[in-house]
Amino acid sequence: MQWTYLETTDDGYVMQVSGFGGTANPMKVAVKIDGDTVSSVKVLEYAGETAGYGKDLIEAGTGGVLNDKAKAFYDQILNGSFATSDVDGIDTSTGATMTTKGIVNAIKGAIEQAQKAPVVDGDTYTYTLTASGFGGEANPMKIKVSVDKAKQTVTKVEIEEYAGETAGYGKDLIEAGTGGVLNDKAKTFHDNVLNGETKWDDVSGIDTSTGATMTSKGIVSAIQEAIDQTK
Template sequence: MKKTISKLQGLRLISQIMFLFLMPELFTLIFNQLKKLYSMILKGNFDVISVWPQLLTMSTIFIITIIFGRFFCGWLCTFGAINDFIYIISKKVFKTKFKVDEKVDSILKYLKYVILLFIIVVIWTSGNTAFDSYSPWDAFAQVDNISGAIAEYTGGFILLAIIAIGAAFIERFFCRYLCPLGAVFTILSKARILKIKKLRDKCGPCRICTNNCSMGIKLYEMDKVNSGECINCFKCIAVCPRKNTKVNVLGEDVNPLLPSAIAIAAFTGVNALGGVMNDGMVNHSSNNTAASSSNVNKSEQKKYKDGTYTGVGKGKNPDLKVAVTIKDDKITNVEIVSNNETKGKEALSTIPNKIVDTQSTDVDVVSGATMTSKGIMEAVNDALSQAEIKDVNQKKYNDGIYTGIGQGKNPDLKVAVTVKDDKITNVEIVSNNETKGKEALEVIPKEIIEKQSTDVDAVSGATMTSKGIMMAVKDSLSQATKNN
């Protein structure tokens, strides 16, 4: 039995390390797909047939969780693995023996539901961007570029530090108390068919299983573990001196290796199939659109009317107002009329000059003043939309396929944008050097086509890759507008 347990825990460790290096963005990908699902339901445009490939990863994990429980948390999740590794190292090095009172632990576990509710109501429903810089997932995605990202994600890095400190003293600190996705999984796993059976009449007074439970579940009170907090780490099986703790599926005791292997194989298999199908759909769409694209349609008409136009945007605070002057189809002046910014004021003088110099709102943000910078760009875009000549006979874009380049986490992120009848019909990632945040490569192009705009939400945890794609698409569209 010891050999089986040792093999089980060894395989779990291998699984955690493998997913940590091969799919570090998995947590973020699932959370963003959940956000997309909620957004579509909220807007009333949810279509199962057209959208299911975009939600395949989330759907697969949710189904596995409903049937077998939280294998994702115990075996696949990057954040969970890092929490485990921090705790193990801290325990070995600092000999930490900190224990949370059971009543306090039970109360704190409700905090993750509060966080989930806050994200849904305050951020997803209202579209509030004020908390973008506080995302610990975005901060984690930038750890290899911390010097360049710490100003933009100061709040996120602070939260990440708190999570790391908490993990050093409390096993699975983030998973127990803070994880919003964990709150969803706790609810979903309530009806699972896999249970951990532990008959109390065969137990001694040791409470070793409870003392070793990663999630602090009071196992000594249970004959079967029905708690949604259980992450199927199976440590309670490994430490039981009487071999009284067993995995039970539909009333039958089974080797814990079996459901573990099924859960991991099901996810990796379906996820790989989804990637192949998605690539096929993208290529099919690209080929069809390319075949139907026409020659460039040129026009001599002006894009903007001369005059001064007022636009409004939201920086760190709302009502950032600018006045944009247009002369001979050029931006000749951008003036900040009023603002409520308390920080990042250097952007108020820098960004307008950049926009005039480049004749574009696609300029670099001022480090440490990201939200103010974006607010100015938003306000200028608002003003330019008013200045646009609304001629039904004038097309904004020329039909064709245009290649653009942007910089994500790494340079040379190349896209091919297909335009037909003044609409973006396809965005294809031609090549990239991204090592992290790859979920954005799938999500952002679809969002751009859906909204017919590059002004889409960045994928949490893949912000730089998201912005790189938007930059590359803008570069493509700038070519499509030449000679218009």
């Protein structure tokens, strides 16, 4: 993972990323997302970024070995706003490439975090999450999980996308709970987890040895993520 989410503050999502200081001395960057716009980017900690390079980029956008692209980065990214869809096009060849790439990674992480924000209806929080099953990170599942905070219960789990889960294994688990190499535990998983309600405290005890273990473990990980974000 190129970023780590730390917390949400008034300045937005606070992400930890590596710049010139690497993992030993990372940056902390706060990114505020308003709908489809990145409205502010603040580099909160950057002791590992050196004078004449990343430090100057963050503080002024000029100085040292920095080029004109550094000033553009400073003006547009650190002191402006831009569409979330423009992130992949940000030019990081500023003379402090490791710093700018780190900041861009923080922005990408914040956008991903914002996409995980729940839809709240009373005590019900609904999250749309991704989880790796048999398809791995290249072809993850998209899972919608609804939880009732007051009752501490998972009320609904919908697998919206699962192209990476194969017939006879995860695909059959999701669609029917039977078929292929699936065992009796797969039907129980399908009926209880995907078509029932589960108390938060019982999630860790869900049996994923269904014949489609990678799929069922991925689904449980998404459920646990939704619970953790709601607590």
